[in-house]
Amino acid sequence: MDQDPQAGQLAVDPDAERIADALRSSPHIATTTAGPGDTVLFTTTGGTAYRIRLNSTSPLTDAPMTEPIPTEAVAAAILNHPAFVVALPDEDVPVLPRLPEPLPESLPVQGITVQSREGFFYHLTLELDLTQAATARREPPAPxxxxxxxxxxxxxxxxxxxxxxxxxxxxxxxxxxxxxxxxxxxxxxxxxxxAGLVPPATAPSSEHAAVLLDDQGTVWAQVSTSDQGDDLVLPLVYAREEAVHRHDLEDQGHRLTHIGWTR
Structure with a gap:
């Protein structure tokens, strides 16, 4: 956590603000406030107030996970619907889709216990559909x-x-x-x-490629291929020996759009 020099108090932790943003989209949460420091305050639609404290803990896996456990992602999506009040994944959930080789005779099954607001209970079972996984293709770009x-x-x-x-x-x-x-x-x-404050939503032509900026400050260019779609990206690197004055580019008719911060 950081000290806010102007306010003389702890600044809001970035992850605390992200958690607050997630809570704001829930139909079961009435109000949400992040901070100061590593705390999130929220009130349920039933009027009960809570305080969340972010505490460091040991990692769940040897290496950081790059995607959520499927049952947790499905449970979170279900609870984001106002018609459901319980979505509880089974304990000891295996991390998928990394599968052992050779594949076991019976694939691991995961479950979620769900209750609707009307009081109906269900147990959802999730198992890998290998026939779909083998033939899955990314959907074409949206119009x-x-x-x-x-x-x-x-x-x-x-x-x-x-x-x-x-x-x-x-x-x-x-x-x-x-x-x-x-x-x-x-x-x-x-x-x-x-006004040039944000880039256009669509490419000006088929010869243009999207420029992406990740949260680490690295700039990437999207590469379109016939078989991979828009799934490939290339890192863009500085060519300091080719640096030019920004005003010279603007005088030549170039329009520069600020897309983020790099390092």
Whole structure:
């Protein structure tokens, strides 16, 4: 945790803020506040207040996991629906999809106990479908209109979560209200594109490639291939001997868009 020199108190931990963002999207959480320090405060829709404290602990695996355990991901998605109040994965869940070789005669089965708000209980069983895994292919890129709408909705959700005070979570808003906020967010996105504050949602031509910036400050260029789609990326490196003045580029008609911070 960091000390905030201006406020004279502990600054909000980045992971605490991310957890608060996740809670704000839950239909079961009424209000959420991050910080100061490693704490998150939230109130349920039933009116009960809680405090979360982030404490360091030992890793679950020898190497950091790069993707969630499937049952936990499914359980989290189920609880993000207002019709369910319980989604509890079985204990001692194996980490998939890393499978032993040779494959065992019976693949490991994982389960989730679910209860609906109406009081119905279910036990969901998850097992790998190897026939699907062998032939799975990534879905084709979304049409431009869908991409633009998705960005507008993402902005609208972030704005609502940041500005609402004790109001309903985004998922519990009436569809017409969500549509109105998404339309307004789309207008702001178009204005931001015209001002050069954000990159366009779609490529200007088939010869253009997307430039991606990860959370470590590394810049990547997307590479499209016939068999891999847009799954390949190449790291972009500095060529300091080719550095030029930014103003010279702008004088030549180049328009530069700030996409993030690199190191």
């Amino acid at each position: 431009a209109a869908d991409t633009i709408h998705a960005r507008a909705e993402q902005l609208a959700v972030a704005y609502w979560n940041r500005t609402r005070t004790g109001q309903a979570a985004w998922i519990r808003l009436k569809p017409e209200i969500r549509a109105e906020l998404t339309e307004k967010a789309g207008t702001w996105l178009q204005a931001a594109e015209q």
